Amino acid sequence: MTDTAPAPSRRRENTRTRLMDAAAEMFAEIGIEAASVEAICERAGFTRGAFYSNFGSKEELFLALCARSAETTVAAVRERVTSIEDRGLDATGEVLQLVQQVLEVTGDDRLDVLLGAEIRVQALRNPEFAEAYLALNRALGESVTQLVTDIAQVRGLSLRVSAETATELLLSAWVSTAETALMTRRTPAATRAALGARLEQLVRLILE
Amino acid sequence: MTDTAPAPSRRRENTRTRLMDAAAEMFAEIGIEAASVEAICERAGFTRGAFYSNFGSKEELFLALCARSAETTVAAVRERVTSIEDRGLDATGEVLQLVQQVLEVTGDDRLDVLLGAEIRVQALRNPEFAEAYLALNRALGESVTQLVTDIAQVRGLSLRVSAETATELLLSAWVSTAETALMTRRTPAATRAALGARLEQLVRLILE
DNA sequence: CGTATCGGATACATCAATGTATCGTAGTCG
DNA sequence: CGACTACGATACATTGATGTATCCGATACG
Numbered sequence: 523m524t525d526t527a528p529a530p531s532r533r534r535e536n537t538r539t540r541l542m543d544a545a546a547e548m549f550a551e552i553g554i555e556a557a558s559v560e561a562i563c564e565r566a567g568f569t570r571g572a573f574y575s576n577f578g579s580k581e582e583l584f585l586a587l588c589a590r591s592a593e594t595t596v597a598a599v600r601e602r603v604t605s606i607e608d609r610g611l612d613a614t615g616e617v618l619q620l621v622q623q624v625l626e627v628t629g630d631d632r633l634d635v636l637l638g639a640e641i642r643v644q645a646l647r648n649p650e651f652a653e654a655y656l657a658l659n660r661a662l663g664e665s666v667t668q669l670v671t672d673i674a675q676v677r678g679l680s681l682r683v684s685a686e687t688a689t690e691l692l693l694s695a696w697v698s699t700a701e702t703a704l705m706t707r708r709t710p711a712a713t714r715a716a717l718g719a720r721l722e723q724l725v726r727l728i729l730e
Numbered sequence: 731m732t733d734t735a736p737a738p739s740r741r742r743e744n745t746r747t748r749l750m751d752a753a754a755e756m757f758a759e760i761g762i763e764a765a766s767v768e769a770i771c772e773r774a775g776f777t778r779g780a781f782y783s784n785f786g787s788k789e790e791l792f793l794a795l796c797a798r799s800a801e802t803t804v805a806a807v808r809e810r811v812t813s814i815e816d817r818g819l820d821a822t823g824e825v826l827q828l829v830q831q832v833l834e835v836t837g838d839d840r841l842d843v844l845l846g847a848e849i850r851v852q853a854l855r856n857p858e859f860a861e862a863y864l865a866l867n868r869a870l871g872e873s874v875t876q877l878v879t880d881i882a883q884v885r886g887l888s889l890r891v892s893a894e895t896a897t898e899l900l901l902s903a904w905v906s907t908a909e910t911a912l913m914t915r916r917t918p919a920a921t922r923a924a925l926g927a928r929l930e931q932l933v934r935l936i937l938e
Numbered sequence: 939c940g941t942a943t944c945g946g947a948t949a950c951a952t953c954a955a956t957g958t959a960t961c962g963t964a965g966t967c968g
Numbered sequence: 969c970g971a972c973t974a975c976g977a978t979a980c981a982t983t984g985a986t987g988t989a990t991c992c993g994a995t996a997c998g
Contacts, residue, residue: 534975552855555763558955571977574957609941639854643847645913652913661786683931691932694906695899705853705860723891724899727935741995742945766985779947782987 538576542564542587550636554584554644585654588641592658599665603672620673621721625714632710633705635700663689664727681728688728695724739774746784746811748774750795753788758844762792768924788797793862807873825937828881829929833922834853840918843908871897889936903932 529719532710544566548557554566561574602624645655656706667689674681703713752774756765767788771781786790810832853863875897882889889896907928911921 531974537976553761553763553851555761559957560955569977570956572975575974575976579957636854639851642909643761646844646847649915656910656913659751666875682935687928687931690906690928691899691903694902698898698902698905701850701854701862706866720895720898723895727890728924737942745946767987768985777947778986780945783945787987 525590534576537566537568537572538586541568541573541576542583542590545583546587546591546637547633549584549587549640550633553640554580584644585650588651588654588658591637591641592654592661595658596661596665599662599669603665603669617673617677617679617725618718618722621718621725625717625721632704635697635704638697639701663693666693683728691700691728692721692724695720732794742784745774745776745780746794748778749776749781749784753791754795754799755841757792757795757848758841761848762788794850795860796866799845799849800862800869803866803936804873805867807870807877811873811877825881825885825887825933826926826930829926829933832877833925834928840912843905847906847909871901874901887912887937888898890938891936894919899936900929900932903928 541562545557545562548562548565557575557580559570562580562583563570566572573583577586641651641655641658645652663686667685670681670685670688670692673679674685683691696717699717700713705714708716731856749770753765753770756770765780765788767781770788770791772780774780781791785794849859849863849866853860871894875893878889878893878896878900881887882893891899904925907925908921911924916924
């Protein structure tokens with residue numbers, strides 16, 4: 523009873539992906555409203571015929587994009603979690619090094635920050651989008667909470683707040699710092715430094 | 731050398747204000763791009779003739795709006811600061827009560843949160859808007875920092891981070907919590923409760 | 939009380955975006 | 969190799985938003 527849809531078709535799947543990639547860029551750069559279907563298709567190398575053959579509307583594409591974004595983000599975090607656990611925490615020692623490691627994964631991507639901001643603002647207005655965003659964030663939060671818990675456990679650290687609270691504080695500080703860095707046109711390196719500093723401060727507050 | 735502009739004119743000033751009020755609502759509710767000039771004018775009770783007589787473009791109106799928003803927000807914070815200082819901090823005692831007091835001022839306004847999110851996302855894309863947003867935020871930050879400093883001083887508390895860092899953490903947590911509350915369709919009361927809880931946690935981390 | 943001017947309304951021309959209906963072709967299967 | 973079909977391109981009709989040029993009425997001032 524799975525696969526009620528006829529057939530994904532390799533060709534079709536490819537154009538869907540290209541359209542979604544193009545849309546993600548445009549949404550990030552100029553916002554959903556300002557990104558015309560025409561412009562998205564042009565960037566993807568198609569015409570609107572392809573678009574309307576694959577998606578019913580821009581909104582539908584956006585939802586598909588949210589779902590995909592959620593998968594990839596969470597996957598990235600999980601991967602990082604396991605790779606860190608594999609190395610063994612006692613060896614690296616410093617929590618700060620951990621932060622740096624995490625930063626290497628997600629921190630410097632300008633388009634991700636922009637797209638995230640766009641998704642969030644849309645979610646604030648549209649209940650359907652809100653659901654998608656909250657699902658995305660829940661998954662991300664759980665991954666990070668898992669990471670925090672593991673670290674605390676392995677290193678024998680005790681937190682002054684719950685792992686969930688710590689996660690939310692960390693994520694909100696992260697987003698805020700990343701956005702400010704973008705607005706002040708910092709270089710990726712400077713952005714990472716700012717993120718590292720801010721997260722370090724928060725980590726110190728949360729620990730001990 | 732002030733007042734090079736001919737004359738503000740009472741009537742004119744009034745329609746400007748009404749247009750800006752209408753625009754603020756629409757920007758908050760559906761975003762800048764989606765808010766047509768026509769729709770803004772209709773809500774304000776004018777036609778586009780009035781609009782183009784007062785503003786060169788939607789963008790220009792938006793900048794004026796940012797400036798006004800900055801003034802009112804900062805004014806509100808400053809007012810609260812002095813009113814708190816007047817009461818005397820030792821009397822009220824608990825920092826948490828302070829948080830509650832502050833919440834009563836700014837916390838529950840749905841439109842403010844939406845408009846803030848919209849302004850931020852625009853600022854991420856447009857350098858001109860970024861400047862306006864950063865100015866707004868700088869002013870707000872300074873006010874809050876002042877508040878934090880005063881409180882710590884009067885009550886003889888020591889912070890584990892700088893007052894500036896504390897301010898930024900508090901503001902980012904505030905925004906994040908308020909936005910999440912909006913997405914999950916919390917009541918104003920529940921939103922205030924969530925904000926209070928989150929800020930309380932942060933305050934505890936920052937103090938002692 | 940008349941007149942000049944400021945401020946907003948009206949009317950118009952233009953343009954960009956949308957969605958759909960139809961067509962042509964590349965891939966695929968017998 | 970030939971035919972069928974899925975997929976994307978093309979063409980078209982419609983809509984809505986924009987900016988400007990012009991008009992009209994209220995307000996201020998002599």
